[in-house]
Every structure is written in C-alpha cells, then in structure tokens.
Amino acid sequence: MSEAAPATNGHKVVTSTPPPDSHVDGDEDNEHDEVEEDGVNGHGAGGEGKKKKKKKKPKKKKAEHVQSDPPRIGLSKFFPDGIYPEGEIQPYKDDNAWRTTSEEKRYDERLALEDPEITYQNIRRAAEVHRQVRKYARKMIQPGMTMFDIAENIEAGTRALVEENGLESGVGFPTGVSLNNCAAHYTPNAGDTTVLQKGDVLKVDFGVHVKGRILDSAFTINFEPTYDKLLEAVQAATNTGVREAGIDARLGEIGAAIQETMESYEVEVGGKLIPVKAIENLSGHSINPYQIHGGKSILLVKNNDQTKMEEGEYFAIETFGSTGRGRVVEGGEVSHYARKVDAPNVALKLNSAKSLLKSINKNFGSLPWCRRYLDRAGESRYLLALNNLVAQGIVQEYPPLCDARGSMTAQFEHTILLRPTVKEVVSRGEDY
CATH class of the missing domain: 1.10.10.10 (Winged helix-like DNA-binding domain superfamily/Winged helix DNA-binding domain)
Known part of the structure; x- marks a missing residue:
C-alpha cells in the first residue's frame, strides 16, 4: 500500500507433501507375497502342485496436494510443519558485506528465528499467500471484468490461503486496483460499476498479514504494448531500490538511485517520445507490526534525507512512474x-x-x-x-492519488527484511 510523501496460464501449485492424516501406501501392501497353488491342497490334475506367485500390487503414488483454481486451499495443508519458503537472499553491500559470515550476526539470526514476536515464518507465510494469489490474479484479470469483481476475487483467495482468523491473520489492507492516471488508493466501493478496458494500465496492490506482519507487494499489468516501457522502467526502478536498500543505507541516496533508473526510460505514444518520471510525492515506507506505514519514507527522487535503514527493520520498496507531471493529487471518492x-x-x-x-x-x-x-x-x-x-x-x-488526466502510471513493489546477516526479498517470485 503506497504512502503519500510527507510533504503532502494458471499453473497449479503442486507439492509432494501429503495432507494431514492422509495414508500413503508403501511396501506394506507387499511385505508378504502370497503363494497360490493349483488344485485342492496344492495338487492339480497331474497330482503335482504347481506353485505360482501372485502379481505384486503396484505401489500407490505419494499423495500430491494441488492448489485449487481459484485458490481456496489454506497454506497449512501444503506446509504442515509451519516452515515456509525463504525469499530471495541478497548479501549486503560495501561496509556491511562482513555480516554474511559474521559469527556474531549468525547468532543474532538464530535468536531472531526463535523469537515468537519477530519470527520470519509469519512474513514468509504471508509472502507465499501473495505469490499464489497473484499467480491466479494474473490469469484471472481480463478486460471486461468489473473492478469490484477483480478486488473481491483477490481478497477471497487471500482470506482462504492465509486462513483468515480475526486479527491473527487476514488481508493486510484493501486491494488497490488503481487505473491509468490514478496511481494508488483506489478500490471499488459498493455500487461501483467501473469495467476494465483493454487500453487500461492497472496497478494491483494487495497485502497479507500474519500476526500483524504485513506483506506489501504490487505489480502492474496492461493488455496492449503501448506502455510496456513504462512498466519496464518502474520494475527496474523497484529492483534498483531493493538492491540499494540495506542496513545503514541512507533513504535519500536510495531515492536518487531509484530516480536515475526510472528516468532513463522513454515511452513512445502516437509517434511521440514521452519521458518516464518518478512520482515525486509518493514513497516506499517502513512497516511495523499492524502498522502499514511505520514512520520512515523512501522518496522516489533525489533528496537530502540522511535517515538510515536499521537492522531488524522491514520495508516496502515501491516505486511509481508516470508519463504525466510526476506528481499526484488527491481526488475521487474515498475508499481507504x-x-x-x-x-x-x-x-x-x-x-x-x-x-x-x-x-x-x-x-x-x-x-x-x-x-x-x-x-x-x-x-x-x-x-x-x-x-x-x-x-x-x-x-x-486515504483518497485516491492521481496524476494529470490522460497520463499513465505504473507501480511495482517488494517487501524486504533487513536480517542481521543478509537482506531477504520476501515477496520475490518468478513473475517479478
């Protein structure tokens, strides 16, 4: 979920883990090969018993648990041991490269794993929910659908996979489905009949939380190629932000790197080249338990913020690019x-x-x-x-945040953990 700057085909998931209480047949079916004899008491017509072995029963395959389509099977069925996939690991840069092999920091890592208040498994569980739901969303979302149905489908999958349980686990924030010049904070209210069009650029921003650990990740999709370069620019800028982030990294310097990457791209629209601009008054942000905006902001442009990232924090690295003025204003009906x-x-x-x-x-x-x-x-x-x-x-x-009419905006976002030894991009997937 974005923060306004302070100044203002459906592949099924398959796992070999058997579901709880399932029985997997193995050699026990064939421990003793029975011997069958012809005739009575083993004697045939010729008076001599002919012994023949029964054919062994074929072994049953190990049970496979397959995610439904749409996804509705809770993750605990796939990961009964409570251990969820680790995200992408990136070593720290420069002066913090020593952390990867430091015995002291490895010890701190073990303590973090054992601390029920900060366990990585909660955020990794949320991340795996996000990956599976967005995989479905990417094939489900098509022009002609209402924005209401798109948001409701994503949230139904999130609730089912995270096994929603009051404030213990559930959706992290409303599903943003902002269109075109609207960059963030739009989700349909009841009665909204807006329909997705083929020429639209759609930002899909949704969150998952487990015990207050919020996974915040977003992507942009389009259905014809005009704005492909816009999407490419923003995804590259997000990856730059992820790469530059780390313990002791200064927020202003990360913003400068994001802007440099973003604004090296142009989009050709109707034979005219339009520069991609980083949206100057939107930002990434730190995340606290049960608090999506944790207090630190990462602007997307060069600035003098000397605030440093710190060990143990986690951040939403999100970037927004625009073919418009590169600045958003509030407008439209409030939903968030x-x-x-x-x-x-x-x-x-x-x-x-x-x-x-x-x-x-x-x-x-x-x-x-x-x-x-x-x-x-x-x-x-x-x-x-x-x-x-x-x-x-x-x-x-939180009203919708929009650039100039006629412009297009795009967004990509990842959640990162600043672990004692390495940086973990928990929301990373095969798609982005």
Missing part, C-alpha cells in the same frame, strides 16, 4: 481508511460513531480497511458515523 495508531481519546457524542469505532477496533485494529469491508462486517448506514470519526482525528482517510 485506517484507525490511527496514536488516535486521540475523544468523547464521541454520536452513538453511531461509538458503535462503528467498536466494530473497527474488533475487525481491523490499526490495519487499513475499506468501505467494502465494513459492508462485509455487517455495518450499514455508517457514512455519517465514519465522517465523524475522521473529523475527530480517530480515523485517517
């Missing part, structure tokens, strides 16, 4: 909200606002949510109460 982590203790006068806040705390805590999620939770006629909570500074609204 979150209760503020440091919300003031206000005496609410509206009973409906009190009731709605109770529902928000129960269902979402400090995780972001959207109006569709309130509908799903059984809330109705809540707009007056919701606006009251926003006015009181308890809930933050």
